[in-house]
Amino acid sequence: MITATFNNYIGGAELVKMEQGVSIMKAAILNGVGNIVGECGGQAMCATCHVIVRPEHREQLPPLSEDEDEMLDCAATARAEGSRLGCQLKAGEHFSTIEVDLPETQ
């Protein structure tokens, strides 16, 4: 079973089961996890699915593309170590379990 844990900025956590190939962004929207918008529909164009991946889960992920890297500079909450766009991280392809923190604003 593939899972993602979303920690919101006020301390709550939500564990979501994910289907193969589904992005963190889509899983968050489908499950009603607050604080993820995904305005562009998953094209790495809007930086409104900003998540901060917990340190122990970062190694397994693919490196940042130039698009993702630059768009993170546009995020409403300043990027941090481990910042990624949720639309670029796919269940099964990039992780089998992951834990992320959600920024206060998208």
Next chain:
Amino acid sequence: MNISEHLQSAVIIGTGHSGVQAAETLRESGWTGRIVLLGEEQHAPYQRPPLSKDYLDLDKAAGPLPLRAPSFFEEHRIELRLGVRVESIDRAARSVRLSGREQVPFSKLVIATGASNRALDIPGSALSGIVGLKSLDDAGNLRELLGPAWNIVVVGAGFIGLEFASAARAMGKNVTVLEFADRPMSRALSPAMGDFFARHHVDAGINLRLSEGIASFLGDEDGNVATAVSTSGSQYAADLVVVGVGVVPNTGLARAAGLPVDNGIVVDHDLRTEDPDIYAVGDCASFPSPTGTGRIRLESVQNSTDQAKHAAGQIAGGADARYEPVPWFWSIQGGVRLQIAGLSSPGNETVLRGDPGSGKFSVFCFDGEVLTAVESVNRPGDHVAARKLLGRVLAVTPEQCGDTAFDLKSQSNALALTG
């Protein structure tokens, strides 16, 4: 909750990006009254941008991306009503009338009715196999027609037409695009960028016919389209025709209610119509240009969501700031990522940053010394910098923009810090 708050009711017409955003922001800004969200489509609110891109990929299952989780509306006490048509707005009675004569009272009304595809009215345009692409139903229909089609004609080299043409070409289809203007996307893009995309699509094998519009369609004995005839008299075989010749704003309800309409429902800097309790947001709204001249109407996700947030904020509590964000847009065509920040005007001076031949470059548009817009192809850094630089007088000079050795990112960050 006091009694007057209890009786307050905000009604939103339209369940697209702007309608849903207005409902969410109203609740999150502390609106305690009813929120009624009325949608004509049967589908729960969904993301529109993927419909002309990923959704058309026949190798993937057709699955729309919902705008919000199914539980969202109940959790936010938003009364989402799908498949209902608003027949009229009764300003005197402060209510909207639905088909079936039901009246829904409002104390505040947000019109988020969007836009509809402009229809072609030429000989043969009623033949089957001639379709538009706007809604989820349109996209579902197109997916079914696309599989067996081989010869595809796209009318109009705008964003939707070219996104679709690229997707169809990537499936190996024989694609012809007819465009009466001499450049693709000429209403929105600088000539340099339009020329780049023209070359790109031709190189990809699309038969891009510029300065050549559609004149008529010819059908077979079953009433299906078979041939597209262009204004030059050329004939193109067509099993499927996709029409992308722009949209018209859905202003009928507002007009019938006596609200001013001028290429969109006329609103002020706060997205308010002439009636202080009625707002219009998104594709249907004509608002004062942020650069101070005339009125504009924009068709984009960013515009829809930002306007909805602003109008809802006004209704819930009356934020002071005027609505004047930096507009931005994007398109993906055959793997090329186009990002646009700001609004250029015809006659703007343009400066190239990077080499179009490399497939990575930006066009910086200037009105005198003021940067008005930046169009970027596969140079997301320029786009990000542009969104911070736009609207600032003397932020950067044309010479700096044209010099790839000039550090645009540091300049934009420094200016952003000064506020």
